[in-house]
Amino acid sequence: MEFSRELLFFFSALGAFNGLVIGLYFLFFAKPKHRSNYFLGILLLALSIRIGKSVFLYFNDYHLSGVYLQFGMSACLFIGPSIYFYLKSVVHPDKHLNWKFHYFPLLIIILTVDILFPWDSYPHLWRDFFNTIYFIWLVYLLASAFVIKRSLANLFRRSTKISAMEVWIVSIYLGNLLIWIAYNTVSYTSYIVGALSFSFIFYILILLLIFTRKKDPGFLNKHVKYGNKKIDDDEASKLHQQLNKLMKSERLFKDANLKMSDVAQKLNVLPHYLSQFINDNLEKNFTIFLNEYRIEEAKKLIQHSSHLKLESIGYECGFNSKSTFYTAFKKIAGTTPAKFKEELS
Numbered sequence: 001m002e003f004s005r006e007l008l009f010f011f012s013a014l015g016a017f018n019g020l021v022i023g024l025y026f027l028f029f030a031k032p033k034h035r036s037n038y039f040l041g042i043l044l045l046a047l048s049i050r051i052g053k054s055v056f057l058y059f060n061d062y063h064l065s066g067v068y069l070q071f072g073m074s075a076c077l078f079i080g081p082s083i084y085f086y087l088k089s090v091v092h093p094d095k096h097l098n099w100k101f102h103y104f105p106l107l108i109i110i111l112t113v114d115i116l117f118p119w120d121s122y123p124h125l126w127r128d129f130f131n132t133i134y135f136i137w138l139v140y141l142l143a144s145a146f147v148i149k150r151s152l153a154n155l156f157r158r159s160t161k162i163s164a165m166e167v168w169i170v171s172i173y174l175g176n177l178l179i180w181i182a183y184n185t186v187s188y189t190s191y192i193v194g195a196l197s198f199s200f201i202f203y204i205l206i207l208l209l210i211f212t213r214k215k216d217p218g219f220l221n222k223h224v225k226y227g228n229k230k231i232d233d234d235e236a237s238k239l240h241q242q243l244n245k246l247m248k249s250e251r252l253f254k255d256a257n258l259k260m261s262d263v264a265q266k267l268n269v270l271p272h273y274l275s276q277f278i279n280d281n282l283e284k285n286f287t288i289f290l291n292e293y294r295i296e297e298a299k300k301l302i303q304h305s306s307h308l309k310l311e312s313i314g315y316e317c318g319f320n321s322k323s324t325f326y327t328a329f330k331k332i333a334g335t336t337p338a339k340f341k342e343e344l345s
Helices: 003-029 035-058 066-076 079-091 100-116 123-147 149-154 164-183 193-215 219-228 233-250 260-267 271-281 286-304 310-316 322-333 337-344
Strands: none
Touching: 003 035, 003 193, 035 066, 035 079, 035 164, 035 193, 066 100, 066 123, 079 100, 079 123, 079 164, 123 149, 123 164, 149 164, 164 193, 233 260, 233 271, 260 271, 271 286, 286 310, 286 322, 286 337, 310 322, 310 337, 322 337
């Protein structure tokens, strides 16, 4: 093997090996134990096995046992769902994920094909199966883009500051997309390009991880640390001030259809981060949080706008019905709007 060829083998194989090691780390040893780490571990393992197959096939002059080829392509089938569920578990850490309905059917399909149609006996069938595997990968990539659409959009908004976590998940996504493109353009380049792309992207992500963690040591766990405990006091205090200022200055609570994601976008934080702050630090849900601002506004209107009917005041403050206004007022103020008005007389 020529020196240049040995060097090419070293760099392409090194990425696959390190990917396996770090994948195992996230799968079995990373703390805190959170489902996002498991999905990231599976993603790295699946990619590394697929890349490893490419490396050994290319440098073995395309003579490799069908068992290894099957194993490599079988692992490739799980790259798509892993990137999708990793990103979804980061963006929506508290949301229920039906991952079993994705992984198990794919596992049954690939085991059936592996057993009934081994590579050595059905090489042409497996070559056709390649297209199906890459198509499934692409479908999950498109679904993943939808999951992180806000973060992707923030890349092109000069007025919006993108967070470290958003930079990380967008980098993970774009890296995965580039690897898919590399493997689907080998007819114009070289078969080893996919492996080299993985090594290059892998080490870029490692450098990004090291650089970002120097500035913010806990950034990678921000999506999980709030799942088990409150945000620390200093950070919570800053967020509370920003949130209170936003609600009062823009009076967002007057929008009856206001969503958590709308407020999070204006604060330039991920929805799950804001949700965790409201639920754990403020110890209330989003509806009660909004209703407190609405009832405070309602009290002012009752006091200073006596010409307005109580029902109209409810709508003016962001309630979508008379009943919800009265119920919320009684729960938060401890009395009904009518009695509150009488007491002012």
